[in-house]
Amino acid sequence: NAGVTQTPKFQVLKTGQSMTLQCAQDMNHNSMYWYRQDPGMGLRLIYYSASEGTTDKGEVPNGYNVSRLNKREFSLRLESAAPSQTSVYFCASSAVQDASYEQYFGPGTRLTVT
Amino acid sequence: SQELEQSPQSLIVQEGKNLTINCTSSKTLYGLYWYKQKYGEGLIFLMMLQKGGEEKSHEKITAKLDEKKQQSSLHITASQPSHAGIYLCGADSGGSGNTPLVFGKGTRLSVIA
Numbered sequence: 354n355a356g357v358t359q360t361p362k363f364q365v366l367k368t369g370q371s372m373t374l375q376c377a378q379d380m381n382h383n384s385m386y387w388y389r390q391d392p393g394m395g396l397r398l399i400y401y402s403a404s405e406g407t408t409d410k411g412e413v414p415n416g417y418n419v420s421r422l423n424k425r426e427f428s429l430r431l432e433s434a435a436p437s438q439t440s441v442y443f444c445a446s447s448a449v450q451d452a453s454y455e456q457y458f459g460p461g462t463r464l465t466v467t
Numbered sequence: 468s469q470e471l472e473q474s475p476q477s478l479i480v481q482e483g484k485n486l487t488i489n490c491t492s493s494k495t496l497y498g499l500y501w502y503k504q505k506y507g508e509g510l511i512f513l514m515m516l517q518k519g520g521e522e523k524s525h526e527k528i529t530a531k532l533d534e535k536k537q538q539s540s541l542h543i544t545a546s547q548p549s550h551a552g553i554y555l556c557g558a559d560s561g562g563s564g565n566t567p568l569v570f571g572k573g574t575r576l577s578v579i580a
Binding site (some may be wrong): 357360383386393394396397398401411413444445455456457458459460461 | 509572573
């Protein structure tokens with residue numbers, strides 16, 4: 354049972370380049386999330402998917418797109434990377450269990466945009 | 468929108484000392500989650516509180532949710548180097564579950580010998 358996996362772990366991009374961050378979970382969770390973590394800002398929600406086939410914007414969606422490929426996978430795409438998108442990106446998933454909605458987090462992707 | 472304020476922002480304690488981290492919400496808390504993040508790693512779930520006055524413990528960490536369900540505290544007894552990291556509180560923003568968590572900005576804990 355791998356939980357939530359993310360690839361890549363590290364990435365360096367030049368301004369204007371594009372890339373896709375991959376996330377997969379093997380816990381049969383309905384909901385999946387993408388957050389970014391910046392120093393002094395805590396975790397901020399980029400996009401989330403409450404169920405397969407649906408996606409919604411979070412607090413900071415500009416410059417990102419997402420795809421809920423199937424129940425397991427939720428990808429985050431940067432079409433034209435900017436230095437302001439330098440951050441640590443976390444994917445998470447959750448499901449209702451015993452009235453708790455604990456979110457399980459992946460190990461993160463460290464992205465630097467130069 | 469719901470906001471969570473954590474205090475203190477950072478904390479340095481001597482090994483063996485007790486400490487408390489607070490999390491205050493701008494709205495009533497339907498579910499309050501505590502996570503720990505080791506430097507450079509992902510978030511690890513510690514515990515979740517739902518009912519006013521609820522208290523949970525795991526090893527040397529105790530979390531409480533006040534009766535009014537707008538503030539939670541995390542208390543560590545006899546701190547150890549393994550307790551070092553960033554502690555984040557998160558709240559169920561929708562109240563119905565399976566909605567994104569809103570997080571505080573975190574408290575960075577260092578434990579020195």
